Amino acid sequence: MARGKHGKEKDPVGSEPLLGAGKEDSGAYGTEAQDDARFYMGVDRESLINTPESGLTEEEAARRLELFGPNQLSVKEDNMWLKLALEFVQPMPMMIWGAILIESIETYIHQSMDGLVDVIVLVVLQLLNVLVGFIEEMKAGDAIAALRESLKPEATVKREGRVYIINATKLVPGDVVVLGAGGAIPADCTIREGKPIQVDQSALTGESLPVAMFPGADAKMGSTVTRGEIEATVTATGSQTFFGKTADLVQGVDELGHFEKVLREITYILVAVGFFICALVFIYLISIGVDFWEVLAFNVVLLVASIPIALRVVCTTTLALGCHELAAEKAIVARLSSVEELAGMTILCSDKTGTLTLNKMVLQDDLPTFVPGVSREEVLRLAALAAKWWEPAKDALDTLVLNAVNISELDVFEQTDHTPFDPVIKRTESTIKSKDGKSFKVTKGAPHVVLDMCVNKSSVGQEVEKKVLELAHRGIRSLAVARTKNETKDFEFIGILTFLDPPRPDTK
Known part of the structure; x- marks a missing residue:
C-alpha cells in the first residue's frame, strides 16, 4: 500500500482506476471543479498523482491517455x-x-x-x-x-515496476518518470524522494545558472536537468502544463x-x-x-x-x-x-540568456584576493583542484575554471577525496596531496557559504561582502575559493573568481 502525506494508507492508483467505473463523464470538464486547485480537468488531483513506487499499470495509463489526451501542445490548424x-x-x-x-x-x-x-x-x-x-x-x-515532426521527444517512464523509454506524447498525469542529467523534463512534474537535482530553467525564466530542486519541488515542462537523477510524478501534460498554457496564450493572438x-x-x-x-x-x-x-x-x-x-x-x-x-x-x-x-520594430523586448548573450560563462579579469602574496594564477589553480580536472567538466563552473588553467600543471597533485557540488551545501570540496606528500583541502562555492567556514572571516568578511555586492550590481557573478592552512582543518578565504554570461558578437 502507498501512504499519503499524513501516513494514511491509500489504494495504489496503479491498480485502481482514477475514476470509478462509468465515471469518466466528459461532462465533468468545464465545471467549477476544473478551476479548483484540488482538481485536474474534473478529476481529484490527490488521487491522480498518488502513484505507488512501481508506477501506473499499462491499463491505467491507457485509460488516462484516452481521458486526458496526449502530452503535446495544442496546435492551431486552419482550414x-x-x-x-x-x-x-x-x-x-x-x-x-x-x-x-x-x-x-x-x-x-x-x-x-x-x-x-x-x-x-x-x-x-x-x-x-x-x-x-x-x-x-x-x-x-x-x-x-516538418520541423515539429522531426522533433520526437522521449521520456523514461516507470510502469508496473519496469523502467523504459516511450514517446513523451504518451505520458499521462500520475506517471512516474525518471529525470536524469542532460534530459529534458517532458511534462510538469513534482519531484519524488531522493537527492536534489539541478535544473536549467533558462528557456522559461532566462536564468543562466541551474536551480536546485528538492523533493516536493515542481519542475516545469521545457526545463532541462543538468545534474543528478531522480524520479518525479507527472502532474500536468500537454496544454495543461505551464509551458502549454503560455503557448495557448500566444496562439490566441490572431x-x-x-x-x-x-x-x-x-x-x-x-x-x-x-x-x-x-x-x-x-x-x-x-x-x-x-x-x-x-x-x-x-x-x-x-x-x-x-x-x-x-x-x-x-x-x-x-x-x-x-x-x-x-x-x-x-x-x-x-x-x-x-x-x-x-x-518596422523600434524596440525589441527579449530575454537575455542565449538570445542576447552566449549562455556561456566567461571568466573575468577582475579576481580579488584576500591573502597577501597570493596571485591570480594560484587562485585559479586552487579552484581547478576542487574539481576532477582529469575528467570532462561536469558543469558550467567546472568548465569555466578548467579552461582558465594549464591542466598538465595539475598532474603533480593527487586528489585523494572529492565531494561534488551539492545544492544543499552550495560548494564542492577536494582533498589534495602535493608532490612533497603534504595534504590540504580546497573548496569553491557560494561566497557567503565559503566565508562562513573560514577562520579569517573576521578580518576579510566586510571586504568580501562589499566586493560581492559591488559585482552583483554590475551583473557579475562570484565564486569563492578557500583552502586549509598548514595541514590544519581550518579553511582560509583566498579569493573570488568573477564571471558573467557575455553578449553575443552580433548583439549591438
Missing part, C-alpha cells in the same frame, strides 16, 4: 481551403471581381476581343494577388510542420498585422475616392447622351486606372522575396506580414 476562399472576398479582391463582372457583361454584349483581354488580365491579377501570399504561407506552414491594416486603409480610401469620381463621370456622360455600356466600360477603365489593383501583389511578392532571404539564413517565416512587422 486551408476556407482560408484560401476568404482571401478572395477581401476589399481589393471584391473590387476586382466587380470589374471582372462588368467587363465580362460588356464583352458578351459587344463581342469585343479587347474586352476579353481585359477580363483575362484582371483574372490573372486576381489570382496573383491571392495565390502568391497563400503559397508562401503554406510553404512556411509545411516547413514548421489579428491583422500593421502592414495589412495600412493596406486596407489605403484601399478603402482609394476605392471611396474612385467610386465618387466614377459616379460623377457616369452621371455626366449619361446626361450628355453617351451609350450606357460605353459609359460603364469607361468607368471600369477609370476605376482600375485610379486604384492600384496590383498594390497587393507587389507588396506580397516583395515580402515573399524577403521570406526566401530569411530562409537562406535558416529562419522560418510563419506569416508574410511578420517580415514587415520585424522591419
Whole structure:
C-alpha cells in the first residue's frame, strides 16, 4: 500500500482506476471543479498523482491517455481551403471581381476581343494577388510542420515496476518518470524522494545558472536537468502544463498585422475616392447622351486606372522575396506580414540568456584576493583542484575554471577525496596531496557559504561582502575559493573568481 502525506494508507492508483467505473463523464470538464486547485480537468488531483513506487499499470495509463489526451501542445490548424476562399472576398479582391463582372457583361454584349483581354488580365491579377501570399504561407506552414515532426521527444517512464523509454506524447498525469542529467523534463512534474537535482530553467525564466530542486519541488515542462537523477510524478501534460498554457496564450493572438491594416486603409480610401469620381463621370456622360455600356466600360477603365489593383501583389511578392532571404539564413517565416512587422520594430523586448548573450560563462579579469602574496594564477589553480580536472567538466563552473588553467600543471597533485557540488551545501570540496606528500583541502562555492567556514572571516568578511555586492550590481557573478592552512582543518578565504554570461558578437 502507498501512504499519503499524513501516513494514511491509500489504494495504489496503479491498480485502481482514477475514476470509478462509468465515471469518466466528459461532462465533468468545464465545471467549477476544473478551476479548483484540488482538481485536474474534473478529476481529484490527490488521487491522480498518488502513484505507488512501481508506477501506473499499462491499463491505467491507457485509460488516462484516452481521458486526458496526449502530452503535446495544442496546435492551431486552419482550414486551408476556407482560408484560401476568404482571401478572395477581401476589399481589393471584391473590387476586382466587380470589374471582372462588368467587363465580362460588356464583352458578351459587344463581342469585343479587347474586352476579353481585359477580363483575362484582371483574372490573372486576381489570382496573383491571392495565390502568391497563400503559397508562401503554406510553404512556411509545411516547413514548421516538418520541423515539429522531426522533433520526437522521449521520456523514461516507470510502469508496473519496469523502467523504459516511450514517446513523451504518451505520458499521462500520475506517471512516474525518471529525470536524469542532460534530459529534458517532458511534462510538469513534482519531484519524488531522493537527492536534489539541478535544473536549467533558462528557456522559461532566462536564468543562466541551474536551480536546485528538492523533493516536493515542481519542475516545469521545457526545463532541462543538468545534474543528478531522480524520479518525479507527472502532474500536468500537454496544454495543461505551464509551458502549454503560455503557448495557448500566444496562439490566441490572431489579428491583422500593421502592414495589412495600412493596406486596407489605403484601399478603402482609394476605392471611396474612385467610386465618387466614377459616379460623377457616369452621371455626366449619361446626361450628355453617351451609350450606357460605353459609359460603364469607361468607368471600369477609370476605376482600375485610379486604384492600384496590383498594390497587393507587389507588396506580397516583395515580402515573399524577403521570406526566401530569411530562409537562406535558416529562419522560418510563419506569416508574410511578420517580415514587415520585424522591419518596422523600434524596440525589441527579449530575454537575455542565449538570445542576447552566449549562455556561456566567461571568466573575468577582475579576481580579488584576500591573502597577501597570493596571485591570480594560484587562485585559479586552487579552484581547478576542487574539481576532477582529469575528467570532462561536469558543469558550467567546472568548465569555466578548467579552461582558465594549464591542466598538465595539475598532474603533480593527487586528489585523494572529492565531494561534488551539492545544492544543499552550495560548494564542492577536494582533498589534495602535493608532490612533497603534504595534504590540504580546497573548496569553491557560494561566497557567503565559503566565508562562513573560514577562520579569517573576521578580518576579510566586510571586504568580501562589499566586493560581492559591488559585482552583483554590475551583473557579475562570484565564486569563492578557500583552502586549509598548514595541514590544519581550518579553511582560509583566498579569493573570488568573477564571471558573467557575455553578449553575443552580433548583439549591438
